Each structure stands twice: as structure tokens, then as C-alpha cells.
Amino acid sequence: MTDVLELYHAGLTTCSKKSRHCLKEKGLPYKSHFVSLGKFEHHDPAYLKLNPNGLVPTLVHNGTAIVESGVINEYLDEVFPDKPLRPTDPVARARMRVFCKMADEYALPATRIPTWTRTKQAQLKEMSQADFDKAVAETPLVDHRLKLQALKRDGFSKKEFEEAYGRMDYVFDRCEAALAAGPWLAGDMYTLADIAILPYIFAFREVRPELMPSHPKTADWFARAMARPATKATYEPSEETRPAA
Amino acid sequence: MTDVLELYHAGLTTCSKKSRHCLKEKGLPYKSHFVSLGKFEHHDPAYLKLNPNGLVPTLVHNGTAIVESGVINEYLDEVFPDKPLRPTDPVARARMRVFCKMADEYALPATRIPTWTRTKQAQLKEMSQADFDKAVAETPLVDHRLKLQALKRDGFSKKEFEEAYGRMDYVFDRCEAALAAGPWLAGDMYTLADIAILPYIFAFREVRPELMPSHPKTADWFARAMARPATKATYEPSEETRPAA
Numbered sequence: 001m002t003d004v005l006e007l008y009h010a011g012l013t014t015c016s017k018k019s020r021h022c023l024k025e026k027g028l029p030y031k032s033h034f035v036s037l038g039k040f041e042h043h044d045p046a047y048l049k050l051n052p053n054g055l056v057p058t059l060v061h062n063g064t065a066i067v068e069s070g071v072i073n074e075y076l077d078e079v080f081p082d083k084p085l086r087p088t089d090p091v092a093r094a095r096m097r098v099f100c101k102m103a104d105e106y107a108l109p110a111t112r113i114p115t116w117t118r119t120k121q122a123q124l125k126e127m128s129q130a131d132f133d134k135a136v137a138e139t140p141l142v143d144h145r146l147k148l149q150a151l152k153r154d155g156f157s158k159k160e161f162e163e164a165y166g167r168m169d170y171v172f173d174r175c176e177a178a179l180a181a182g183p184w185l186a187g188d189m190y191t192l193a194d195i196a197i198l199p200y201i202f203a204f205r206e207v208r209p210e211l212m213p214s215h216p217k218t219a220d221w222f223a224r225a226m227a228r229p230a231t232k233a234t235y236e237p238s239e240e241t242r243p244a245a
Numbered sequence: 246m247t248d249v250l251e252l253y254h255a256g257l258t259t260c261s262k263k264s265r266h267c268l269k270e271k272g273l274p275y276k277s278h279f280v281s282l283g284k285f286e287h288h289d290p291a292y293l294k295l296n297p298n299g300l301v302p303t304l305v306h307n308g309t310a311i312v313e314s315g316v317i318n319e320y321l322d323e324v325f326p327d328k329p330l331r332p333t334d335p336v337a338r339a340r341m342r343v344f345c346k347m348a349d350e351y352a353l354p355a356t357r358i359p360t361w362t363r364t365k366q367a368q369l370k371e372m373s374q375a376d377f378d379k380a381v382a383e384t385p386l387v388d389h390r391l392k393l394q395a396l397k398r399d400g401f402s403k404k405e406f407e408e409a410y411g412r413m414d415y416v417f418d419r420c421e422a423a424l425a426a427g428p429w430l431a432g433d434m435y436t437l438a439d440i441a442i443l444p445y446i447f448a449f450r451e452v453r454p455e456l457m458p459s460h461p462k463t464a465d466w467f468a469r470a471m472a473r474p475a476t477k478a479t480y481e482p483s484e485e486t487r488p489a490a
Contacts, residue, residue: 104346104350142408143411
């Protein structure tokens, strides 16, 4: 049987980049389905059948949906063991997973505060109350519903920005400490940890440009990771990330 | 070489139960080190060398520290493959990991709002400002620092409770949906998913007793999971969870 891989994604958003990057790094061909968050296509009933959380990305492998970018990436590396992206040594693998967890639990919520303010707030403020209420009602996750409401009203609080900025410091500091051993976050091997953290360092350096020069090992790692062909193919705008209307 | 396993944990707290439970379910003997959160022993410099986040639990395996309960449990199942707690089928394993992620990312933050209010607020309010400021300064994670400050001041906000309660609904709903296939969260096999979600259903049912009767498959799963000998040994108070002073 020929494997058929399909990825539903939102192009250059952080979690979508994680799974697109993993697929490209492993050289796995896939059918790309762009999901427009601005048009709320992630709330379409057909999409919610694949991903009841209304989040991107979703992998569909021979008809079976796999959700959550971190879970998708470990799944891909298990099912397609060529060009491995996980260390075989269990200690290095645990170290890799700590960074993957940090990306999802610690970095992603920190990214949303400035990014949603920049990319979503104007649109939400311009929406009619009826359209906005419909979008909120169709949002499966309570934390996302509350974030949309905060953005429409006053924006995120000072405390939410303080926490987001503190989390950015934390992620940079942890990368810098790990890269003292290096050359990659989990040690000798380029792994899912590098793929998971990269979109956040990419985003944080725009919000907090001072963090890069104060973390020179992380800056060097970032330059090396960004120079890889699979990274370029993932991070540069393309037909896949900005499909024709 | 004989394996030496040591677990630093806080007894009956949610993440500590997760790793104690995994060790007991696999029948792995370990040396137990109780870390008193009330005495801020998780801020001791010696402990912070093992776990720079100042969180429990930490596994030490032949001298190497592994942090994060979810990472610890996958590590244990990889290094000690007897009595496996992960499915071999990659789709079932992905389903397991979605629940493990849900436990860490979605359930744990929801638990902290009512639990910290109940277990920590009185102590924090009674602390002198100098002792409190020292405890906050020694807390490695910014989100924990902000939570401690909120508790000392006014307690958590209405919005924080609303989000926590919404997350509890979500976790119950996702369990109920998965258990329609059952009998366990990832399918036929009792896995790390059941171990990861159990302490949260255990905690949520105390805060939201109405959720159990409205989720009968989850209630049945809970009764079956709680009846297992390893669960009883983990969840019942013992010398390990309440060491003599």
C-alpha cells in the first residue's frame, strides 16, 4: 500500500511550521491543505470532524487523522524511521521531549499574547457583535474563547504580557544552557526538539530583539537551523503558505 | 550494573502521583524522596540542581536526572520495556500522547486554580511580606511567581476560575468520547494516558461533583482505574506520601 499523507495547516503559524518542517526534513511528500484562520476555516464542521479542537495542524495518514503538532511529529518519526529525528539513547530522547513540551506548554502561550494582538485584534474589533459572538460560540476551546473576548474588549492584560515576556526569557535561557553541550538542543543530533523550538525563537526575536545578542549560543544555533534546506522551504513564503485565492 | 531509581516527589500532588503510579504499575522498585512543598523544599539549591524548574517529580536513574512527569513516564517505559504501558500501534500511541499532553497542558493548569486556592492561599496570606518575597524570588517559573502573588493579594480572578472550569468540562468530555471505544483512553490497553489523566479526574470530581454522573463512561473508567492495586498503592496515604517528620 502506498502511504498517503495530507496536512491541514495554516502556513507560517508556529505549530503549522513545526509539522511542515518535520515532513520536509524527513523528505516525506504530502498533500497540503491550507486552512485560513482569518476566514475561520478551522471552525468548518468538516474540519472539526478531523480536529475537534479546531486547531491546526492536522495530519491525515491513509485516512486516519492525527492531531497536535508534537504528537504528529513523533508519529511521523515512528512510522517513517528513515532520516530519524529522535535520538535512540533514552536520556537524549527525554531531553528532546523536555524541549518539545516546553515549545507546546511554555512557548506557544507566550507567543499568542503579542501575536494575536498584532494579527487578530484589529479584525475582531471590526467584526459586528453578531459575527463575533458566532465565532466565539464556534470556538471549541474555552481558553481561546476567553482570549478572543479579551482582544475584542481591551486587549490582553499587563499581567498576561508580563507572563508572556517571562516565558520568552525562560525559553531563551534554557536553550542557551542546553547549547553549552550542543551543537543541537538534545545533544549531537538534530531532532524534533530543534524543530519544535525554532518557530518560537523565530517569533520571540521579533518581539524581544534584545534576547538574541544576550544569548549568543542560541543565536548561533538559530542561524545554523535556519540555514538548513528543509527550514528554508518551511519558513519562506510559498504557494503552500499563501495559496492563490 | 544494577539500576538505581530514585524519585523526588510531593506524595499525593497530581504530577507526583503520575510518576509514582507508573513506577508501581511497572513493578519497579525505587528510593522515595519526599519533597515538602509547604516547606518550600523544592526551592532548595540542591534540589534545583536536579530540577532547575523547582517542580516535582524528578527521577534520578543511575545518577542522571530526568524531569517532567510525562517525560519521566515515557522514559521509564522505554528503558524498562517489561509490563509495557504504551501501545505498539503508532495510531494508538498518538492517541495516548494526545491524552498525556491534555493532562499536562490542559488539566494541570485547571487544577491549580481551585487547588492552590484551597491548599496554599491561607499559608501565603499568613507569611510575612519578607518571607513571601523571598519565596517568590526563589520560584524559577514566571507563571508560578505571578500565581503566588495573585493568591497573596486577592486570589485568582473570575476569568481564571471560568477558564479552569471550562477546561474541566473539556477533559471530561474528551474522556467520555474516547471511552465510547474504550475500555481505556487509548483503546484496548491500559496506558500512560490512563495514568496521566487519572489524578485530574480524581481532583476535578471534588471541585465539580456534577461532572461524574453526567459522564457515565468516565465514571466507570474511573472506578476500574482506581481499583487496580498499583493505583491503590499510589493514591492511598502511606509512609511514602506522609513521611514521619
